[in-house]
Amino acid sequence: MKAARYGRLEVCRHLIDKGFKIDITDNRGYTALHCAAEEGYLQITRCLVEQGGASLLVTTHQGKTPYDLAAKEKKGQYKEVMEYLQEMSDPILTKLRQLNRNDFQDLVALGTFSSYENRVFLAGPCNIGKSSLASILIGEEIPKTWISTDGLIIHFGRNGIDLQQRKMIPLKKGSGDVLTKLLLGNPEFKKQPSLQGESKEKISGDPKSKIKEYQLSSSNTDDGPSDKKRRKTTPTSGQTSSGGQRQLSHQSKQETPKDFQEPPIHTAHSIQDDLLEKITKGTNIMNIAPSDLVDFGGQKSFDMTHQLFIQHRGTFILMFDGRKGLYTGLAEYPQGDVTAASILEHWINSVLTYCNKTEDKMPRILFAATHSDSFSEDEKRILALKFNEELRKMFSLHKLHEHIMYDTVFFMNATDAADRDIERLKDTLVDIAFQQSTWGQQMPIVWVPLDLQISDMRAEGVKLITKKRLLEINKSNNEFALNERRVDDFLLVQHSIGKLLYFDEPALRDFIVIQPSAMVNILRAFVTDIMFWPEKGPVRDILEKLSSTGVLKKTDLITLWSQPAFKEILTDIRTKEYIVQVLLHLDILVEPKRYTETEVAADSFLVPCIVKENIPQKMRRNATDVKTLCIAYHLKETVVPSALSFKLIGAAISIWPLKVDASRFCLYFQAAIMDADNRNELQIHVKGQRIFAYLINDESKQLISPDLATTTQECLTLALERILQFYHRCFGKQSHHLMSDLFEIEVGEVCKGETCLLPLCDAKTRKYWICKNGIEHKTKISLNWVFDKNKETCDENCNGLGSEMHLLEPNDHHFVHLAQIMGIDEFREFLIHLGISTADYEKLNHCYFSNPMNFMLMGLFKWRDKAEIDRSKSTFEELMRALTAIDRKHYLCKVQREDHSLMVKSHSRLQDVPPEEVIKALTQKNLIGDCVVHFGIELGLTSVDISKTLYNFQRDLDGQIHDLLMKWMKTDGKKPTIYWLMVALKRVQAVKGFNYVKKKYCVE
DSSP states (O other): OOHTTTTTTHHHHHHHHHHOOTTTTOOOOOHHHHHHHHHOOOOOOHHIITTTTOOOOOOOOOOOOOOOOHTTTTTTTTTHHHHHHHTSSHHHHHHHHHOOEEEEEEHHTTTEEOOOOEEEEEEEESSSSSHHHHHHHTTTTSSSSSOSSEEEEEEEEEEETTTTTEEEEETTTTTHHHHHHHHHHEEEEOOOOOOOOOOOOOOOOHHHHOOOOOOOOOSOOOOOOOOTSSOOOOOGGGGBBTTBBOOOHHHHHHHHHHOOOOOOOOOOOHHHHHHHHHHTTTGGOOOOOEEEEEEOOOOOGEEEEEETTTSSEEEEEEETTTTTTTTTTTTOOOTTTTHHHHHHHHHHHHHHTTOOOTOOSEEEOOOOEGGGGGHHHHHHHHHHHHHHHHHHHHTTTTTTTGGGEEEEEEEEEETTOOOEEEEEEEEHHHHHHOEEEEEEETEEGHHHHHHHHHHHHHHTTOOOHHHHHHHHHHHHHHGGOHHHHHHHHHHHHHTTSSOOBBOOOOOTEEEEESSSSHHHHHHTTTOGGGGSOOOSSSHHHHHHHHHHHOOHHHHHHHHHSSHHHHHHTTOOOOHHHHHHHHHTTTSSOOOOOOOOOOOOHEEEOOOOOGGGOOOOOOHHHOOOOTTTEEEEETTTTSSSOOHHHHHHHHTTTSSSOBBEEEEEEEEEEEEEEESSSEEEEEEEEETTEEEEEEEESSSSSGSSSHHHHHHHHHHHHHHHHHHHHHHHHHHTTOOOOEEEHEEEEEEEEEETTTTEEEHHHHHHTOOOOEEETOOOSSTTTGGGGGOTOOOOOOOOOOOOOOGGGGTTOOOOOHHHHHHSSSSSSHHHHHHHHHTOHHHHHHHHHHHHHHHHHHHHHHHHHHEEEEEEHHHHHOOOOOOOOHHHTTTGGGGGGTTTTTOOGGGGGGOOGGSSOOHHHHHHHHHTOOSSSSSSSHHHHHHOOHHHHHEEEEEEETTTTHHHHHHHHHHHHOOOOSSOOOOHHHHHHHHTOHHHHHHHHHHHOOOO
16 A cells, blocks of 8 residues: 555555455555555556456545545646546446456457447437337338337347448347357457366366256246256257357257257357358358347336436437427326427436546437428428527537537438438448447457357347356356356446346345346336226226325235236246345335335335326425425536436435325325424425425424434435446446536525525535525524534534524423433532422422432423413523523533434334334343433323323332333324334433344344
8 A cells, every 4th residue: 555655666566466455445444546546646556457456436434436536636637547547437448457467368368359339229209200210220110000119129239330331231130149249350269278267177078069068948047957958969060050140950949848948058169160160151251240229118107217228338319209399298298398308308317417528428319300201301401400409509508518419400201211311310320339439349258158148048038047047057168167256247247238137236146137128028017107007907006006106015016017928027936036126226116114004005115206296285385484404416517317316215215214194105206205203304306406305393493403414414415426326337337426526515494485505515614695585594504414413512603502592492302412411410500590499409309319310301391391380481591591500501502412323224124113022021121221201202202101100100110111112102193113212222321222122123
């Protein structure tokens, strides 16, 4: 680490060669790469990444990546380091160049080939001709009638590019197989006995005929070979068609049932033989690069699922109906106020929100208008100019406008394959493909056998496969066999270019979705548009209820997946459980943190992306000037894509329980309402460029604990950062953005029914600000969103409690916090200044002398009761007067402090009602101790309930604790949950009880 910090390149190389750990950290969380990047040492940065395999994603304790440190306050002086780290965010380059020096040499030791990967996406409103254009590009018959695309369709290898003629041509099915791509890339084989560090079986005799074989079932998953199933020998070159397609013989197709078919096993020897035969026959002269075509359905219901299939490589053609133009309302969208312009803007932001600036400016976005046959040539020219001007106004100022080709609109007849604008579009797509930095990039041949085997499985109808199964198949590749780490690298690269879905997460890495369109089919069981619902029946009833409430019962999900269209994919319980985990990981499904009391609703998922109902006005009106604090996340120079908003709401309701109103979860379109705690409500709204969060107190915003506001802000900020990083990973990119580059935090208040905001950086430097309504706002309470939770004492310039709180009445929790910081001797003087007589003080002391906390709390309750009898108020002003008299006025600055550290650790099981065994254990094993009054308050019981318990169970501590718990379990207020029990135990410092519940429910 010191060598990297002080620029000692040769020392770094020597230490790497000696095997020193490259990612060891210091007490700040810095690695050697952090040190090199922060100091601007380009060569050392390259050495650590390329020779040492240092991770670019590892963060310091402050959450900074190496890129962040190179960019921090340097004003571009470390530009070369930043550009290098940015370049390394390319998925394939990262996976190849991050290998250490020996690994990289081994990986390419058997040869390389040039890779020509390309993908074209068709998107835009529904019913405009996207599928018709797709049919022309892949050479299929153009549909005569409109059949809306349900989800999306991926045409693998159907859209070809002639590398010599630089022309786009349609390809037949199967003409884009892996072997053809390998031939196209002019492969260079190198002889080498084995890869260093690889583990392989030693097989005697002819390696072609003795290689261990693994047959594949065409069912979705198969954990291993079965001796009962038929096996096929390794194919000879005679079994390979001249066009590069591998086909089973007619006889084998007749004799082998579909469930027992298996693709050929490709090995280093069989590949070399096949290549030799093709080269001899001259079939490798074909110079067609097969590319993929993705046809997105136009309904807004699919926004969330579309997001999973957007890659940062490729070209997006955004289409609209030329007859309706950009600003005509579209009848196909019942949501209203939907135009082609709004849909195109949505797609632009969905594609580019997570896009870094790259040299080749990928992805590229083109525009195409359809139905040109409805106009004369002169009308077409005039309209095309009009569309160009409108698109220029919309997108010329976009932060990433260089990706958007708004100066050209291809005005076409999407049902005429000979249309001139379609030909112009094809030529433009070819030009863009050739401009990609990855076009013709060298790839290791050692990856080819596994790619071939996956391609064959996909052709045989296999949708999912276990990773265990894939590793077994990989072993058959002899000298081309990869170790498990290299299989992971291969899978991540394939995921990044959209060939398969592999989530490198602990609960998800056991399966691989080798047919991505299968995930579309799985999702459209419930994420679909109303036009695709059955006319009647139980499925229709399930989808109608889901659309209105956002709640999907787990039994209903199984019913939806039992339909014929999905049964073929989801063949067993294990596969269904994996898919559920994927959907939870993607926040398409969310496990609610709070259930209603009915058994039916307890076993449900929430589906934020499917809810179409807007938040009711009566709920919006809860956010009043007096009761509300506001924070907003402003995504810079872009609009929040709906998929991001769904994920953020999904993340929020996995932290806080959804509020329930009239037996309905408060989940709405791009909005949700949650219970932050017993006295505060949290609302989240997504509007345009901003994500708003409102904390609303039952009585006054002055009573919102700064600890609650800060913890809420920290959870929301972390959730948003993780979502942005998640999409970077989904696109195969590494996130080197500073989060301040992606969004800005603003704080403020509700003012005259509107939200008035100030950038957080400005709020920290001002005492007040004047909003757009001309009203002066103090920044002190707004800065509670970023309060220092470790702060124990007041600042020197603290003036004590603000005047806004003087007339408010303290609650029981305020009394608890006051009693916790006061000494018993000063409490006597304080209570007498509050108006409690010496005689009453002596009586209280006699009753509760054994427990000072109980004594002080009961004394404060006595003062409050006395104030009510005297028809006066027990206010903070009175407390301030008494504390000032004993020179302790700053005690009130601490009464709003609360412990909310459990918030980020809560999970769904903690929202259950505590079972009887837990309640009994806490009392019978003496796990709580003598804190009866304090414990009752933390459970939310009234002082009257607590007093009755003390009276009924005098000198019986176990009886008192048990009675409090029983009252709490039967309360009419907030549902008693394990989570709130843990919060109460932690706050009263019942260590034994807290540890017991924590261990029982596996809370780390």
